[in-house]
Amino acid sequence: MLTLHFAPNSRAGRIVWLLEELELEYDINKMAFNPKDLKSDEHRARHPLGRVPVLDDGDVRIYESGAIVEYVIERHKNGGLKPEVSDPLYPEYLQWFHYCEGMVMPPVNTIVVQTLLLPPDRRDETVLGQAQRLLAKALEPVDESLAGRDYLIGAFSAADVMLGHACFMSNRLGCVSDEMVNLKGYVERIAERPAFKTAIEMA
Numbered sequence: 001m002l003t004l005h006f007a008p009n010s011r012a013g014r015i016v017w018l019l020e021e022l023e024l025e026y027d028i029n030k031m032a033f034n035p036k037d038l039k040s041d042e043h044r045a046r047h048p049l050g051r052v053p054v055l056d057d058g059d060v061r062i063y064e065s066g067a068i069v070e071y072v073i074e075r076h077k078n079g080g081l082k083p084e085v086s087d088p089l090y091p092e093y094l095q096w097f098h099y100c101e102g103m104v105m106p107p108v109n110t111i112v113v114q115t116l117l118l119p120p121d122r123r124d125e126t127v128l129g130q131a132q133r134l135l136a137k138a139l140e141p142v143d144e145s146l147a148g149r150d151y152l153i154g155a156f157s158a159a160d161v162m163l164g165h166a167c168f169m170s171n172r173l174g175c176v177s178d179e180m181v182n183l184k185g186y187v188e189r190i191a192e193r194p195a196f197k198t199a200i201e202m203a
């Protein structure tokens, strides 16, 4: 049985979304998004930094959301939700899959820290402004690439589970401008997917 170690409003939502899309059975260990739960000895034994998501699958324990997504689609769905290696879309699939944690999430993290996690007297407007500009820049090529496409490589894929979730979060943080019409439509399409709704409503 798959067990997902989860906290609300976090990247763990990606894994719920994926498991729901694939109609796989799983258990959830729901923790609060606070140091008491995430930095407990119990959770640090699962993830040395006390972060989520972490997935258990029998004797296997794995963290890093991208690695978990790849693990699940390879081990539990015969490589479903991604193009074949020989498919012309495969490089683009890989690119957007990794663009999520590589380019979009670093400024998202900073924005979350600077607007939600730090107490107001420790927030820094300069750092926040830099991160917002960086995120807007990082989202531009995503917006452009979505012109005439419903999803990142046309059909829905695991790259959407990664980057689509990051785009949804960016939009929720108010960082997707109305000019990014393709991206706005993409976020709306994602939000309409029943599996995504289940993931996002899991608090």
Ligand SMILES: N[C@@H](CCC(=O)N[C@@H](CS)C(=O)NCC(=O)O)C(=O)O
Pocket (backbone or CB within 6 Å): 009, 010, 011, 012, 038, 050, 051, 052, 053, 063, 064, 065, 066, 101
């Ligand atoms: N690159 C990692 C990032 C994991 C991560 O930072 N998760 C956040 C939630 S979105 C977390 O657990 N934060 C708790 C903390 O920093 O204390 C992944 O993709 O899984």
